[in-house]
Amino acid sequence: MKVIADSTTMLRRNFRHTMRNPVALFNGIVMPVFLMFLMVYVFGGAFSVGVDYADYATPGLMLTTICYGIGATAIAVNSDMTTGFINRLRVMDVSRAAVLNAHVIITMLRSLVAIAFVTGVAFLMGFRPSAGFAEWLGVIGIVALTVLAIGWLTVAFGLAAKTPESAGLAAVPLMLLPFLSSAFVPAGKMGPGARQFAEYQPFTPIIETLRGLLTGAPSAGSAITAIAWCAGLTLVGYLWARASFNKRA
Amino acid sequence: MNGSAIAASGLRKAYKDKVVLDGIDLDVKSGTIFALLGPNGAGKTTTVNVLTTLLAPDAGTVVVAGHDVATETKAVRAAIGVTGQFASVDDLLTGEENLLLMADLLHLPKAEGRRIAGRLLDRFDLAEAAGKPAASYSGGMRRKLDLAMTLVGEPQIIFLDEPTTGLDPRSRRTMWEIIRELVAGGTTIFLTTQYLEEADQLADRIAVLDQGRLVAEGTADELKRRVPGSHVRLRFTGRDELDAAARILPGSTRDDEELTLQVPGDGGVRSLRALLEQLDAHSVDVEELSVHTPDLDDVFLALTGTANKEVNAR
Numbered sequence: 001m002k003v004i005a006d007s008t009t010m011l012r013r014n015f016r017h018t019m020r021n022p023v024a025l026f027n028g029i030v031m032p033v034f035l036m037f038l039m040v041y042v043f044g045g046a047f048s049v050g051v052d053y054a055d056y057a058t059p060g061l062m063l064t065t066i067c068y069g070i071g072a073t074a075i076a077v078n079s080d081m082t083t084g085f086i087n088r089l090r091v092m093d094v095s096r097a098a099v100l101n102a103h104v105i106i107t108m109l110r111s112l113v114a115i116a117f118v119t120g121v122a123f124l125m126g127f128r129p130s131a132g133f134a135e136w137l138g139v140i141g142i143v144a145l146t147v148l149a150i151g152w153l154t155v156a157f158g159l160a161a162k163t164p165e166s167a168g169l170a171a172v173p174l175m176l177l178p179f180l181s182s183a184f185v186p187a188g189k190m191g192p193g194a195r196q197f198a199e200y201q202p203f204t205p206i207i208e209t210l211r212g213l214l215t216g217a218p219s220a221g222s223a224i225t226a227i228a229w230c231a232g233l234t235l236v237g238y239l240w241a242r243a244s245f246n247k248r249a
Numbered sequence: 250m251n252g253s254a255i256a257a258s259g260l261r262k263a264y265k266d267k268v269v270l271d272g273i274d275l276d277v278k279s280g281t282i283f284a285l286l287g288p289n290g291a292g293k294t295t296t297v298n299v300l301t302t303l304l305a306p307d308a309g310t311v312v313v314a315g316h317d318v319a320t321e322t323k324a325v326r327a328a329i330g331v332t333g334q335f336a337s338v339d340d341l342l343t344g345e346e347n348l349l350l351m352a353d354l355l356h357l358p359k360a361e362g363r364r365i366a367g368r369l370l371d372r373f374d375l376a377e378a379a380g381k382p383a384a385s386y387s388g389g390m391r392r393k394l395d396l397a398m399t400l401v402g403e404p405q406i407i408f409l410d411e412p413t414t415g416l417d418p419r420s421r422r423t424m425w426e427i428i429r430e431l432v433a434g435g436t437t438i439f440l441t442t443q444y445l446e447e448a449d450q451l452a453d454r455i456a457v458l459d460q461g462r463l464v465a466e467g468t469a470d471e472l473k474r475r476v477p478g479s480h481v482r483l484r485f486t487g488r489d490e491l492d493a494a495a496r497i498l499p500g501s502t503r504d505d506e507e508l509t510l511q512v513p514g515d516g517g518v519r520s521l522r523a524l525l526e527q528l529d530a531h532s533v534d535v536e537e538l539s540v541h542t543p544d545l546d547d548v549f550l551a552l553t554g555t556a557n558k559e560v561n562a563r
Contacts (some may be wrong), residue, residue: 005356092355
């Protein structure tokens, strides 16, 4: 019960941070929307992916939106650590789970708001999914699992980084990862090396799962791979974050 | 209330091959102010981190508020409050919200939290700024808010790591007043500082930390007694006068380059008059006279060795 009460208190604090520093949320929306314009209106016509490009790119953009939003989390976690705020909480015997949970939960809320917004824009740009209610639930579930995994990894990055600046940088590889996945072009069309990387990195099965759900052709195989990746990354992120939290004084 | 609030023995801590704490023993009585004095890098913050459960020592035991830090961590945390070297306030929250956050994390009832926050804001002169984000506060206000946040839980023992570093003189005096009030109310204070004046002003006992070792411990007066006593320094215009004075004042120390003579003595009016009469009687001209009483600076420099070269050169 103490964990829940403390998590709620910390979440309320992080929520205030987001509301008072809306730049974090704004960045997490503007960049993906810009990227969507770029992909759908500028490049998309040149890619032949077999379906309408807005339909093809939206699942990848959902994931990209998550990645653009997490820089703010890494910086927030790191400044809590470097300013001594986390030490203050540790001496007060606030549960470490509460401090970290709150950061992960606010990241999820921010990401879901940003994804909802980006998806709305996608509809305006011609995104016409054939998903029914159950498929949409599946989409939300996969998105939530992905944010959970990336959220914990980001919290771990934030705790491990020496300064807020380097914590912010830690998010950059995650922002690049969607480009080396099947987010914007099918992996099969990439050059050697890039193709293998795209096929085996976690974002591809996640994107393929979302794409399958949205276009009414869900693939159980990629769903299982996607869920396994999310579970594995969540575990790694969680254990790493916990170890960093305990180690740094 | 005469028991030990903090008792540590044989504390050691090393990072790889760098020894940070090299066998520290401390005993702080309840209701007193204890100052840990030392230059940057002496190990002050590491000591505070060990005493406040944030860092496990490689060796040694610590008992705080009657509880073993290693095995009864929760009980120790419930009894202490820590204000770190950098004001760790939440910049995006207002002063009042910072205090209420602490109250919530301590699971105080809402009404009580609000009452305590209001009282602390008044007490620390922050009521006017209570609704403004802490980011807009001055350095002195941030420190006060930081300390106020520590006080929400009414800790018996408060650790203050360099509470006035970087503050202007006025804010420093305000902080000293607050610390004195806390002790008057029965709280035990463990503070670290690199300012001798601060330790001299506030502390009942002072320990001097240098390179991970305690090189001295005692009251300010006891420490002052550990350096060579007060003396009178005479300066002359020429070698002849110096020679003459050295002959008539046995037990004095001469410095040929500076043309000075150090005469042991308490610098009181009576002994000064006697000294001058003696010199007059032998017609020795003194160009300049100064009385030197040791202060904590002398103690500090003598003990930590940083000024050894300077002392020898004199």
